[in-house]
Amino acid sequence: MTAMAGPIRALGALAAAAALALAVPNSAYAAQGILNVNGQDYVDPSGCYGFDWFPASITNNTDAIVEVHSGPDCTGSVEWLVYPGETYRTETAASVFVL
Structure with a gap:
């Protein structure tokens, strides 16, 4: 094994990690089903x-x-979490965010 093998491997791993980090934020996720x-x-x-x-x-x-958020545009505190298959009723919330 040469003295250059260690730094080259480390550089390759760093490049792979950077490529993965750049690819993940660009992938969009949408829930499957109906809200x-x-x-x-x-x-x-x-x-x-x-x-x-x-x-x-x-x-x-x-x-x-x-x-379920208390404020508009998914601001404010989270009032409730609605799990798949559930229904929630509120008189105080103003927006919802799909995780």
Whole structure:
């Protein structure tokens, strides 16, 4: 084994890690299924959805967990987590985020 083998291997591992780090943020994820918020269906949802009907009803028929936020645009505290197959009703939340 030569003296250069160690640094070359380390550099190769670093390059592979950098390539993986750059590839992961670009991959988009959408939940599979239907998220229903106040009667509005979102097919294969991702990200944040706001609403202004109260009381609000959130039915999660996806494969992902949905956060219920107290503020608009998924700001404020997380009021509840709606797991797949569950329905949650709220009079205080203003948005949901699909994890």
